Amino acid sequence: MEALGITLPGLLTQLISFTILVFVLYKFLYGPITRMLDERAERIKNSLEAAERARTEAASSAATVEQEMVKARQEGQRMIADAQEAARRASDQIAERSRLQAEEIIARAESEIGQQRDAAIEDLRREFAGLAVLAAERIVERELDVARHQELIDRVLEEGLSSRNN
Amino acid sequence: MGKLLSNPKVLIAALIAVAILFTSFLGGAVGAGLGLGFLGGPIPLIQLPAEYIVEIGGYQLMNTFVMFWLAMLVLLILTFLATRKMKDVPGRWQNLFEAFFEFFIKLAESAAGGRKGRMFLPVVTAIFLGVIASNWLGTLPGVGTIGRIETVEEFLEVKIVKELKALGASDLAKDLKKQGLPAFIEEHVGNHEVEEAITDVFAEHAEDKFVVFNGSSGIGLIPLGRGEDFKVRLNQVVQRPSDFSAHDMELFIEQAEHPRFLAGVQHDELEATDLEGARVGLLVPYFRGASTDLNTTLAIAIFAMVSVQFWGFRNLGVKGYGGKFIFNPITKPIEAFVGVLELIGEFIKIISFTFRLFGNMFAGEILLIAMGFLLPLIGIIPFLGLELFVGAIQAAIFSVLTLIFGSIAIIAHDHGHEEEHGAHGAEPEAQH
Known part of the structure; x- marks a missing residue:
């Protein structure tokens, strides 16, 4: 040991010196610098995260707007379609109703006409019967000859018709 | 070549270089054999132990201690320069040390796996800085020659x-x-x-x-x-x-x-x-490179290995870390023997640390002296560069090895499992 120059006082001196060096460097160099590095890394990480967040937010809001617009467009289209449908239905309804009304009117008119015709036919029949009876009475009262009968029937019919026309 | 020499400036520079080389050759050790050697310096006495400057009450103040304190002073000044005005946009010294610590933080985290690697760093970086500062200060002119x-x-x-x-x-x-x-x-x-x-x-x-x-x-x-x-x-x-x-x-x-x-x-x-x-x-x-004294290198090696043991005990506990070395010699004779070898290995590491750094730096010093004699004036120049390189390499080796030993020390030996197996295996054996 002596030949190598290792001595206890020398070893202790260097041990103490080196311990002081380690402590001083730890306290005044390692500590502040690593703190600085960590703080900076933290800050960079935070700002990156914030940027990422902002970007996703922007993307999501753009998507929302797009969605809203699509929805609005669909809504408009739906409303137009609804309106068209409603209008079509209304016109159909109106047409149907008017058709029904017309049919009703026609039916009524037809039934009225029928009734009137029936009534007229009934009247005519009644009148013809009466006339026939009258004509028969007249035929029976007089001598019959064809010319006179014909003349008579004609007169009756003429009278009957004219009276009916009255 | 001919073209280059036709340029008068290059020619003059080449002539001066040749003249210097010639002068240096004749003035050096070879020239001394021819009766010249006019540039010969004092023949130094090379000895392993450091020389003491003064003796105060039996305590010998060695020239290497002075150099180590100088290295500490230099590091203190650099610390002051680096941390005086800490800014987000770093100045050059702050930048240097930030890059340095960044490098070591990455290294430690990859060696130890994650953030717990950081616990090695105060010691590891101090070893690097202390060793490189002493090594490089040892190459300054006047070191080893003024006295x-x-x-x-x-x-x-x-x-x-x-x-x-x-x-x-x-x-x-x-x-x-x-x-x-x-x-x-x-x-x-x-x-x-x-x-x-x-x-x-x-x-x-x-x-x-x-x-x-x-x-x-x-x-x-x-x-x-x-x-x-x-x-x-x-x-x-x-x-x-x-x-x-x-x-x-x-x-x-x-x-x-x-x-x-x-x-x-x-x-x-x-x-x-x-x-x-x-x-x-x-x-x-009056000055001698601190790393050329075994006291210095031994002190740093002891500090490093004590730190390694400390990390081991703190991370694995007395049982966990001690269990890497001490086994029951009756139930597990082979492990017990290996454990003793491991324990001796820890002390061998101190010695290898000590002599690796000392040997490299001492040899470097002698190399510089030898070149100073062989080719005075210029022979030393390339070797100064080599010495700076070796000084940095040795600092890196010392610190990185400490880091590696530390990260090995905190790895849990799958001791618990083995003990269970051992207990199970031991029972039938006992019945035989």
């Missing part, structure tokens, strides 16, 4: 004082310190204890080499020689008046009562005239 010359007389005085104290003659030791060696020897001729002390010292240091200085240049190395004849007046040999002529020298040698010691002075290569006015002693540099 004082400790003469043989001073050297012997210190040794004899120590010897006298060891012999229990502290009064004599005090006298010696007060009077100086020549007067002391003059006064105590025939004193048994003094004779014994001096004889011992000479016997112990007979092979020690000393440098013969001519002015500030070392011109040769001589051994101290045997000193049974302690009565020699040492100061006459090592510090002679400048008008001491060659003839005087011959007379001195003839008249000397102590031929063996003088035989040491009269080294083969040294003419008597070479010694004229010369001082003999050692260059004690």
Whole structure:
């Protein structure tokens, strides 16, 4: 040991010196610098995260707007379609109703006409019967000859018709 | 090439370079063989232990301690520069250290897996910075070359004082310190204890080499020689008046009562005239690279390995970490043996740390000295670059190895499972 120059006082001196060096460097160099590095890394990480967040937010809001617009467009289209449908239905309804009304009117008119015709036919029949009876009475009262009968029937019919026309 | 040389500036530069190389070659060690060697520096005495600058009450202040404190001071200044005005947009020193710590944080987190790797960093980075600072400061000019010359007389005085104290003659030791060696020897001729002390010292240091200085240049190395004849007046040999002529020298040698010691002075290569006015002693540099002292490297290695053990115990607990080394030798003899080997391995790591750093830096220092002698002025330049590289590499190796050992120490040995298996396996065996 002596030949190598290792001595206890020398070893202790260097041990103490080196311990002081380690402590001083730890306290005044390692500590502040690593703190600085960590703080900076933290800050960079935070700002990156914030940027990422902002970007996703922007993307999501753009998507929302797009969605809203699509929805609005669909809504408009739906409303137009609804309106068209409603209008079509209304016109159909109106047409149907008017058709029904017309049919009703026609039916009524037809039934009225029928009734009137029936009534007229009934009247005519009644009148013809009466006339026939009258004509028969007249035929029976007089001598019959064809010319006179014909003349008579004609007169009756003429009278009957004219009276009916009255 | 021809084209390049036709450019007068390049030609002049090339000529100057060749001239410098030539001068350096002739002025260096090779030229010295041809009788030139005019650029030769003092021959340094290379020794493993660090040299002490002053001795204060028995404590020797080594030149390597001073260099280590200088390295600490440099690191402190850099720390101040880096953290004085901490900003988000870093200045250059802050940037340097941020990059440095960033690198080590990444390394530690990949080595230990996640954030817990950070616990190694205060020690690991301090090792890197401490080692690289001491290594690089060791390459500064003046380190190992500026110092004082400790003469043989001073050297012997210190040794004899120590010897006298060891012999229990502290009064004599005090006298010696007060009077100086020549007067002391003059006064105590025939004193048994003094004779014994001096004889011992000479016997112990007979092979020690000393440098013969001519002015500030070392011109040769001589051994101290045997000193049974302690009565020699040492100061006459090592510090002679400048008008001491060659003839005087011959007379001195003839008249000397102590031929063996003088035989040491009269080294083969040294003419008597070479010694004229010369001082003999050692260059004690005031600065020496801190990593070229085993005390420093051993201290850092001990600190590193103690930290590794501390991390191991803190992460795995006394049982968990201790269980890596200590097994029940009856139930598990092989594991117990391996555990002992592992335990020895931890101490071996200290030694390998110590000598790896010391060996590299000490060899580098010697390489620089050797190149300074072979090719003075320029030979050292490429090797300075190499030394800076080696210094950084060694710092990286030391710190990264500490990191690796630390991350190995905190890995749980699947000990619990093995113990269960062992318990189950042991029972049937016991029945046999």
